[in-house]
Amino acid sequence: MKLDEFTSTFNKLPGALPVWHGTVDATQFRSLCEQAVHAGGRLVALWGSDESAREARYALHVLLVTATGLLCLTVPVSAERPVYPDISDLFPAASRMQRAVADLLGLHATGADDQRKWLRHASWPGSVHPLRKDFDGNTVFQTETDAYPFVTVSGDGVHEIPVGPVHAGTIEPGHFRFSIIGDRVLRLEERLGYKHKGIEKRFESMSLEQGAKLAGRVSGDSTVAYAWAYAMAAESIAGIAPPDQALWLRALFLERERIHNHLGDLGYLGNDVALAFGFAQFWILKEQVLRNNAMLFGHRYLMDKIIPGGVTVGLKMQDKRVIEEECSMLERELAVLRSIYEEHAGAQDRFIGAGCVAPPLAAQLGLCGLPGRASAQAWDARVQPPCVPYDKLDVQMATHRNGDVAARVTVRFDELFESLRLQREILINLIGGDELALPVKQLSGNALGIGLVEGWRGEVMVALHTDALGNLGRVHPHDPSWQNWPVLEHAILNNIVPDFPLINKSFNLSYAGQDL
Amino acid sequence: MYQIIRQILKTGIKTETPPQADDALRVETQRLQEKILRHVGRALTIRHVDAGSCNGCELEIHALNNAYYNIEGLGIRFVASPRHADMLLVTGPVARHMEIALKRTYDAVPEPKLVVAVGDCGCDGGLFGESYASCGRISNVIPVDVAVPGCPPTPIALMQAILTAITSGGESG
Numbered sequence: 001m002k003l004d005e006f007t008s009t010f011n012k013l014p015g016a017l018p019v020w021h022g023t024v025d026a027t028q029f030r031s032l033c034e035q036a037v038h039a040g041g042r043l044v045a046l047w048g049s050d051e052s053a054r055e056a057r058y059a060l061h062v063l064l065v066t067a068t069g070l071l072c073l074t075v076p077v078s079a080e081r082p083v084y085p086d087i088s089d090l091f092p093a094a095s096r097m098q099r100a101v102a103d104l105l106g107l108h109a110t111g112a113d114d115q116r117k118w119l120r121h122a123s124w125p126g127s128v129h130p131l132r133k134d135f136d137g138n139t140v141f142q143t144e145t146d147a148y149p150f151v152t153v154s155g156d157g158v159h160e161i162p163v164g165p166v167h168a169g170t171i172e173p174g175h176f177r178f179s180i181i182g183d184r185v186l187r188l189e190e191r192l193g194y195k196h197k198g199i200e201k202r203f204e205s206m207s208l209e210q211g212a213k214l215a216g217r218v219s220g221d222s223t224v225a226y227a228w229a230y231a232m233a234a235e236s237i238a239g240i241a242p243p244d245q246a247l248w249l250r251a252l253f254l255e256r257e258r259i260h261n262h263l264g265d266l267g268y269l270g271n272d273v274a275l276a277f278g279f280a281q282f283w284i285l286k287e288q289v290l291r292n293n294a295m296l297f298g299h300r301y302l303m304d305k306i307i308p309g310g311v312t313v314g315l316k317m318q319d320k321r322v323i324e325e326e327c328s329m330l331e332r333e334l335a336v337l338r339s340i341y342e343e344h345a346g347a348q349d350r351f352i353g354a355g356c357v358a359p360p361l362a363a364q365l366g367l368c369g370l371p372g373r374a375s376a377q378a379w380d381a382r383v384q385p386p387c388v389p390y391d392k393l394d395v396q397m398a399t400h401r402n403g404d405v406a407a408r409v410t411v412r413f414d415e416l417f418e419s420l421r422l423q424r425e426i427l428i429n430l431i432g433g434d435e436l437a438l439p440v441k442q443l444s445g446n447a448l449g450i451g452l453v454e455g456w457r458g459e460v461m462v463a464l465h466t467d468a469l470g471n472l473g474r475v476h477p478h479d480p481s482w483q484n485w486p487v488l489e490h491a492i493l494n495n496i497v498p499d500f501p502l503i504n505k506s507f508n509l510s511y512a513g514q515d516l
Numbered sequence: 517m518y519q520i521i522r523q524i525l526k527t528g529i530k531t532e533t534p535p536q537a538d539d540a541l542r543v544e545t546q547r548l549q550e551k552i553l554r555h556v557g558r559a560l561t562i563r564h565v566d567a568g569s570c571n572g573c574e575l576e577i578h579a580l581n582n583a584y585y586n587i588e589g590l591g592i593r594f595v596a597s598p599r600h601a602d603m604l605l606v607t608g609p610v611a612r613h614m615e616i617a618l619k620r621t622y623d624a625v626p627e628p629k630l631v632v633a634v635g636d637c638g639c640d641g642g643l644f645g646e647s648y649a650s651c652g653r654i655s656n657v658i659p660v661d662v663a664v665p666g667c668p669p670t671p672i673a674l675m676q677a678i679l680t681a682i683t684s685g686g687e688s689g
Contacts, residue, residue: 202643280582512569
């Protein structure tokens with residue numbers, strides 16, 4: 001089958017996204033993935049599911065972005081031979097996702113180079129697969145030792161620095177194994193999964209409403225993006241479109257989430273190059289945004305404000321002024337701070353050239369989201385495909401070619417100014433009205449819904465499969481950090497160890513979102 | 517440099533008055549508290565441990581350091597090593613993969629020590645509960661002195677919890 005035929009061969013899922021879904025055999029799956037990569041397509045996510053209620057025992061799913069639209073492929077996998085074709089040679093980012101599928105479901109990618117465990121440490125044995133339906137999520141195993149075979153680098157004067165899981169700061173836990181010579185990094189190997197707390201298994205016992213709360217806590221700093229993606233997936237299955245007012249409010253919330261996170265990161269990037277002034281200034285601005293969130297919407301981070309069917313809180317017309325004034329204040333302050341950052345020789349000396357990911361490498365490895373755009377990967381789910389209401393907003397994507405810390409700083413500034421512009425546009429479109437949400441009744445059975453939202457880090461996806469009765473059969477939330485963590489291992493090469501905190505911060509990837 | 521100084525002067529002082537300690541947050545009376553007050557006075561060092569949170573609580577812990585809450589102005593400082601710490605500020609639920617790391621971090625803190633469990637998940641496991649992958653609340657893994665609910669708890673609530681933990685029952689309120 002030819003890739004460009006999918007829009008006529010496969011079913012288009014209802015809802016906000018142009019996404020087609022088809023069930024294919026292993027050969028077709030591999031062939032379509034090959035065609036997609038050659039046509040410049042990207043892998044958004046790869047996940048598995050237990051289909052014991054249906055014919056095939058298991059299934060493997062991928063979501064691809066192509067020029068024509070989003071393509072979701074499902075490959076049935078048998079219980080006797082639980083394997084599917086490896087695609088990590090086509091999409092390197094698939095490697096860890098495939099390893100996670102092996103840990104959680106016991107489905108294996110034939111021929112994959114790296115078959116080591118990934119999300120599993122010592123809390124459950126390798127013979128147990130938590131996402132299988134016959135596994136009781138409350139089973140607790142005796143903790144064993146986690147023997148993980150790191151790749152070692154040898155040679156005269158080469159030594160290792162193990163860091164984590166508990167880091168020297170207010171950061172999420174993860175382990176970094178540096179192989180260094182002198183101060184220079186020869187290799188970095190990440191070991192993540194410390195925060196794995198069984199989110200996907202948890203979803204299976206939840207109602208649609210409870211699931212919305214859990215989705216908003218996959219990665220707390222991206223609560224709006226996850227809640228929206230989850231709602232989008234549910235609304236696709238339910239076949240409903242939320243009221244216009246709710247869609248505009250969702251976009252407003254998403255831009256406010258982008259603004260407060262970018263402000264926080266720019267502050268910390270200053271802090272990491274000994275410009276404490278930057279931290280103080282940006283975090284004053286961030287606090288003001290959070291306080292306005294609390295005052296206008298009742299929560300500093302806007303948790304639980306997006307639900308399937310709409311939103312739970314509106315904006316009073318007289319309160320538009322608060323956001324308009326905040327926009328003006330931020331535009332004014334950011335202009336000053338940007339010029340200070342750009343003219344500060346010490347800061348620029350550390351920013352420029354550090355942690356560089358050249359555009360060809362970024363393209364090959366599938367770097368996405370904000371760091372992707374700083375390395376010339378011009379993708380933004382607000383633009384392609386533009387989901388409502390962004391199709392009415394003409395979002396200006398921020399990109400850069402240098403791919404270093406300085407480029408990621410620049411893209412953050414550009415995106416901040418754009419988000420402020422978008423907020424004003426959104427306010428114009430918010431014309432009031434009482435209807436904030438439509439009721440979502442029971443979802444139809446054996447259905448699939450996909451939600452994709454450009455969070456501040458990058459594209460956040462939620463795939464929702466219902467069981468025969470229309471309950472949450474399988475929910476897979478996907479963070480862009482899956483794609484970007486492996487690229488960080490390349491970004492640090494030949495940099496010095498003391499620059500790692502700065503480079504790491506410039507990506508600011510999620511641990512919770514990938515550990516699940 | 518001129519621009520920086522001008523911006524600092526224009527910004528002025530944002531720091532607000534800290535909240536009072538709250539007795540309701542105390543989960544158990546600690547005989548150590550008097551001792552700690554004697555030892556640490558008003559200089560307290562905190563080691564934060566994320567034992568499996570969604571990263572929401574961390575946002576508010578970061579905010580404690582901003583100019584509005586200015587926790588360092590109260591003599592309270594976040595340190596890089598548990599060996600330098602008087603208090604652990606732990607967010608959770610405790611992922612089973614973090615159980616050993618959390619216990620080891622706790623053991624590395626010199627006596628006398630305090631533990632503040634942060635957030636709904638730290639208090640009772642929250643939405644994640646207990647499962648094959650989650651130990652649930654912090655006190656299931658290490659002893660906890662004060663637990664502060666909230667999803668996430670606001671910086672003010674966090675400051676209250678920290679101040680509650682270091683002030684003995686009689687002196688607070």
